[in-house]
Amino acid sequence: MRLFLRLIVLLLVLLGVAVAVLVHYIKNPHVPAYQTPDEVIYLEQWDEQARQLYYYTPQGTTLKGLRYDWLVALEQPFNQNAFIAADNLGRYGLLFDPAQQPSDSNPGNLPVGLARHQDTDSGIWYVDITCAACHTGELRYQGTAVRIDGGAGMHALASTVPTLKGGSFGQALGASMALTYYNPSKFKRFAAKVLGDNSANNKAYKRLRRDFKQVLDAFSDTAINDWRRGLYPTEEGPGRTDAFGRIANTVFGDRIDAKNYHIANAPVNYPHLWDIWKFDWVQWNGSAMQPMARNIGEALGVGASLTLFSDSGQPVPINERYASSVRVHDMYAIEETLKTLKPPRWPEALFGAIDFKMASKGRALFEENCAYCHAPRPQPVDKRLAPSRDPEWKLRVVPTRIIGTDPNTADNIADHRFDVRRLGWTRGQLSDQDVRLVGDGTLGDVDLASVSSAKGLAYLTAYVEDRAYRDAGIKGADKARMDGFGLPIGVRELRGYKARPLDGIWATPPFLHNGSVPNLFQLLSPVSERDTKFHIGNLEFDPKQVGYRTEAFEGSFVLDTAISGNSNRGHEFRDGCRQGGVIGRYLSPVERWALIEYLKVLGHSDLEQQLTPVPAKPWTPGPDCDALISRQEAN
Structure with missing residues (x-):
């Protein structure tokens, strides 16, 4: 009996300590x-x-x-x-x-x-x-x-x-x-x-x-x-979320079947939105085409209501199915308004004057080292996905094996599979949806017991979109207009990341798709010169390095690049073979500063007109590493 009482007392003490610790951290969050x-x-x-x-x-x-x-x-x-x-x-x-x-x-x-x-x-x-x-x-x-x-x-x-x-x-x-x-x-x-x-x-x-x-x-x-x-084993911290992973777990796991939950260990930065209406494909991996479907998918992931099953788990009657709280008129208004959004202009009065001589050299360096991937490529009418979109920019998606940055986001989107058979879809029904599969099989290849997140979301958002339009009395030409340039719900799955234009990039730290590089100077440096750990959560800007300040401070979040999903490798400028994420030659510190100075003016024609011509060296793919290795082995 005495032992039992001691155990009870011990449990109460432990419970009291646990409650005290919980109260402490609620009162004093980090x-x-x-x-x-x-x-x-x-x-x-x-x-x-x-x-x-x-x-x-x-x-x-x-x-x-x-x-x-x-x-x-x-x-x-x-x-x-x-x-x-x-x-x-x-x-x-x-x-x-x-x-x-x-x-x-x-x-x-x-x-x-x-x-x-x-x-x-x-x-x-x-x-x-x-x-x-x-x-x-x-x-x-x-x-x-x-x-x-x-x-x-x-x-x-x-979180x-x-x-x-x-x-x-x-x-x-x-x-x-x-x-x-x-x-x-x-x-x-x-x-x-x-x-x-x-x-x-x-x-x-x-x-x-x-x-x-x-x-x-x-x-x-x-x-x-x-x-x-x-x-969500990889802590996201300020400025990041595993967007695709959370949307997939919400839609396929919460709403359809608990067997569909997947580990989401690929946090990404929130991408900036100016000029996105001009892009041929959006999302970090270039997987989505239609603006309305993209926005509906995002709203479902953030918590829009969706009617699929009754409380007993049975599919609701067809006249109730796919009803949601998404607001297509408002989404369209936001999307149209974003077409007027301009890239931010470097505030010289606050952050310091632009060195136009240095920026002129930076423009030449940009043409040599960056433009091949990042310069927008306006398409003629006959080659556009949406002929009425002017301009339409074709963007490169660089494979992860080349760009070398953390592959988790692209791999998870391509590899995670979900069982959606409870929805009762047939291929005949799916063929009636305005979904276009691009570059990876046909509808006949889609296995509803093991569908990818991108394809599954494309078809589900098609149903939700159709229902939302029907409930709002929208059809025909109005529907095509609100979809965005009459585009279908395009979907593709690439193991790579989109190289977007860099207008205003200076205003969007930290850098890379997962926010693993704190400033532009480090982004242009070899991986060996990048911070492997740094503190985020402080909005204080460093106009020289061009990024948030990253020293330790009370309440900071430590981004550790050794954790899965947080790698800071790739997109590297370093002499030697162009492999393993090395995409360009070594840039001297002076060249890095010049490039940064140019990135402050990029996208503002009145500023670019103040630059002086500097001859640019042509872009080159670098040494032929396979040939070099063969010669070394031969010797």
Whole structure:
């Protein structure tokens, strides 16, 4: 009996320690302190109306059913301060302007990309995460914030997996919701804000607790599922997410069959959006063609509702199937607005004057070393995927065996397979969908018991898109226009990465598709000169190296390039054979600085006109390594 009591006491002590540790990290998450900028500078990439439309136009995502007024009313876990306060959400990388005020499109005065939409049946307003949340950047310098519209977000948003150190918006939101629900006084204050004069109504109060608990359970179930299955072993940290992996796990695992979950160990940066409407193919691996289908797939991954099966697991009647919360009119408005977005212009008054003599030399070096892959190639009308798109840029997709950068993203997209037979598709039905398989088999080769993520998403988004158009009364020429230039839902699977044009690239650190190189100077250096570990989460900009500052600071995230998915190899300039990721000759430090100076002006014709002609050496493929090895073996 005494031994039993000792064991009980020991268990209680251990439980108390665990609770104390949990409380400590909830109160003190591993995130940077928020510094309110003195001002926010906008770089005249578009007008204010376009900017606000982009920031706060909903896509139809639902964030587990979280309601807008709940988020506005929610308190922080251990105080009564608003959860949405800038000094709280700003710690997770979400963007505020200290001068912003509530508006019709942003009544809660939330950060960029947190919008709302109203459900047409219930009238409930839901929190909606827009594309602006991930595709808006900010650079800080000497107290000033430079907003990069369409740039790469540096927030820690996606992860809900519980970790002791915390550090993501998802974890913080879950903690605030849990402590609100289980703390009676906190919930009463919450209910008073949400229900107003109706908060004394016991029936309304109980209904609010029930509905709130359902959303809290949904967050908890996702966190436990992701943690238990170990789905995301490579920590993403600020500015990265395994986009394809998360979308695939959400769509194929959560919604169709738990056997479809796959390890997602390939975090990528959020790509910048200016000029993307001109690209022949989009996504890091050049796998998607149609704008509307791309946006619907992204919205499904971020949490748009989708009706496939009943609560009992049976397919719902055909007249209910594929109904979703995606908002095609709003998606089209965002896509059209993005066509007006210009690359950011280097702010000389803040970051320093451009050295045009050095930039002139850099232009010649760019033509020799970079233009072969990165220069846009406008296509004549008869060779365009979309004849009405002018210009249409054909972009190179460089195989991973050549570019040498971390292959996880491209390999996972090509290799992961999913069983979608529960959807009951037949090849006859699929042939009626506006999907074009490019370069890798035909519909007859598609195995619905083992379909790739790209193909599976293409067909699923085709059904969702058709249903959304039908519900919105859109058809014919209007549908083709809203699809984007009348394009079909093209899909291809390449083990490579797209070499996009570099206009405005200076404003999008860190670099490579997985954010594993902190600045442009290191990107132009041999791998041996690149940092193998560096700290991110600090928005402070280094205008000389051209990247975020990476020294240690309180609350930083350490990006370790030795971890799977984080490799900083490849895209290397080094003398010797062009293999193993070596794509160009060694560049001296002076040549690197010259190239960086040119990248500051690239894409702005008035700046490029100030450059002086410098002869460029022709691009060469480098030494013939196979012949060199043969000669060495012969000797």
